[in-house]
Amino acid sequence: MSAAYPTTWRKPPQMIQSRGWRIALAIGAIAYLVLAIGSVEINWTRVIAGMERAQRFVAGFLQPDFTTRWRDISNGLMESLTMTFTSTVVGVLISIPIGVGAARNVAPQWVYYICRSIIAISRALQEIIVAIFFVALFGFGAFAGFLTLTFATIGFIGKLLAEDIEDIDEAQAEAIRATGASWLQLINYAIQPQVMPRLIGLSLYRLDINFRESAVIGIVGAGGIGAALNTSLSRYEYSSAGAILLIIIAIVMVSEYSSGYLRKWVK
């Protein structure tokens, strides 16, 4: 009775329609994987020797030593925290005009291109590379770190802010324009109320990221807790390193929870 209906069914391909392309892509992917994995050289004797260190690291992580290097740790931590806060504040303040300028719907063409290229440069350059340059220019220490993080914040917030402004509800902007408002009034009445909660959220998020980055740029000499971490690792003092890592994780967790809480409160 049911013979009239087919008894087999195959799922039609979802993404790539042509069979030839699918096979070619699969072969290409496998060939790449073979080549890539082949290029990984593993020095097994070194790895086995490293296992003992790995054990010591895990032990250090489980029994962290906060006391021996407490001075380095607390100094580094203080630098990291102050650097994080100041760079986020300054970065956000600078990124607001740049973000507004990079929004197609409110800025004139030439401003748009200038602001977009500032954002592009800031985003394309890795924090570490920027930090290396600022250290070369401004000397070792937290000031170079502060500039690095500020620079990175501008690209991050500027881009997201510009996208938000471009996504705003045109009807509200239209309504304000219809009242004969000036450009500044337009920004103040139509754009700011719509974008403000997002901007606060983004700033808190960036605060979080900046703290994590501040732990890294110390490795290239830009101040912060990363320097202490680098020292303790290069001296194989794994229990101090474990302590520093635990502090970083704890601060990130706290800041994540509190920023989630704050963001809810702002809305």
Place this chain on the structure above:
Amino acid sequence: MSIASADPPIWQHRTPRKRLLLWVGWLACVALFVWCWERMTQRTIWAFVWDAPNAAADIGSRAFPPRWSYMERLWGPLWDTINIATLGTLLGIAMAVPLAFLAASNTTPSRWILRPLALFIIVASRSINSLIWALLLVSILGPGILAGILAIALRSIGFIGKLLYEAIEETDISQVEAITATGASQAQILTYGIVPQVLPAFYGISVFRWDINIRESAILGLVGAGGIGAQLNASLNTLAWPQVSLIILVILGTVVVSEWVSAKVRHAVI
């Protein structure tokens, strides 16, 4: 005439109490900022800072033009860099996916033991930058690509795991309910009810992370974890600025290409 003697109501944006609180809040922020600034710049040598424009001009004049002939020695490290990013991302995905299902409140098999553990692993992995992971792994495994791949993988777990478990938690419950009502087993509910819903997010997240990983793997060589960063480090140590500028151009080029690829793929998926 005397009827309107009562004061007309004055429209105010906020109540006085709220305004006061707002002012106090702003003041506290400014005070905190000033204090932080003082602390941070305690050890800054301002002579260096004022001299920075000259230093910048000096480095700039030495760095240009880039030494193009150095390019032939960069192809190998560039290939390594891409491999570190790609293999690291794949390894990270392989570890992050099961973790995400353990961490999502609607798919976790044990709410009080495995879920907090998975969440902790995700937070720990996210808190620690790949450069720090690399530092650690180089000190354990010795320098080389392997340390780089593992560093990228360990950092990717947290990122992919977090975004993926949030996607799992946001799945439409009615689709899951419908599959449950057909008498499907737990594994079937997972593969029919939840996986199709999170698949686009999964592809998007993975490609996005790969794009980030290309950037990060370019600098891992600074701490000895292989890739083009090693050349950057060597050139910086010998103050070979024309080489440095070339390397940075190469890194920028790679980043632009990887961002383009990732945007294309994400566009195709979503």
Place this chain on the structure above:
Amino acid sequence: MLRIEGLTKTYKTGDKALSDVSFEAPQGQVIGLIGPSGAGKSTLIRCINRLVEPSSGAVWLNDINLAALRTGELRRARRRIGMIFQEYALVERLTVMENVLSGRLGYVGFWRSFTRRYPGADIANAYRLLDRVGLMAHADKRADALSGGQRQRVGIARALAQDPELLLIDEPTASLDPKTSRQIMRLIVEICRERTLPAIINIHDVVLAQQFSDRIIGLQSGRMVFDGPPSGLTEAVLTQIYGEEDWTAMRKGASDEADAEAEEKAQTEQMLRAL
């Protein structure tokens, strides 16, 4: 045959959603379950296949008490109970065919379902069902590419693919326009007739319920306040269920709609033949 005895559901919050509901659903009877929102209609339907756990009472389906089954047995029992959902509840990103085949999940093993290698008979049956609901041409489309009415047809086909002994239908027309609602209701009733399936349709539209069901059960705050033929739905009864309202206005609209409906029916049949 379905028999419900003293079904009660009290939520953790203390809200009593169902209290002491008992009735019997003989073979082939379409029961319309009406009542205001929050009366417990949805809870009642979900207590039958235990998407919601009943607090007490028994649900007998052919001499098995569903309320007392353990997990594995419950899965086996669920595969014989088809369910059709409000908002369709299709897996949006799978194809129409996969959605229909997902009705067989309880019958095939994990690997078969994972690799989509269903038995030939299941696939032929799925095609037959798609043909029955008029969607033969859409088998390979993704579910989210279909219109609301088409999606609900896929939902019906999925429920029928389970080869059910009972259909549970939760607000099948809640997100459809009036014309499509009627088409879907008619399809459901026809199918129940063909297979002599008992069905419980939870529906808030009294006119639709009256027109398409053999029997009406009225719920009010978790209690059965009416059980009888559609013709027994007098204004007094409706007022008891829903509270005070002018019911005559609604009835008048219904007769107008009936005319338009006959015209539509011809039209859709034409369209279906063209597919």
